[in-house]
Amino acid sequence: MKEQNLKSYEDNSTTKHIFRVPVDSQHFKDTIEVGKPYTEILPYLPAEEQLKQIAKAGIVRYWGSPPGKSNNRTFKLLTDGDELLCYRSGKYVAMATIAFSLINPSLARYSWKGETK
Secondary structure: OOOOOOOOOOOOOOOOOEEEEEOOHHHHHHHHHOOEEHHHHHHHOOOHHHHHHHOEOOEEOOOOOOOOHHHHHHHHHOOOOOEEEEEEOOEEEEEEEOOOOOOOHHHHHHHOOOOOO
């Protein structure tokens, strides 16, 4: 994980949160490390302009999790600007900032090939 300078949030902006989220090797590689072409996931998302803004060089990187009591509770707490601290096998492997969030079973099935309900 690359080091980043820490900012002071002493201004009057909304307090942001950091969420620890598990990632597995293959899904992490597919959707976060490599990402998916913007045009490939566009059919699954309702906000084309928002997606264009977060795509870098035509690639969108995103995280998701299967439904479950704990995951649903955490997901409802996520807000734009919050940070995800991704971990695997007891080690932190990445940090990301939430641009927007949505619950999208179709995108989950497409991204993780039916491994989610």
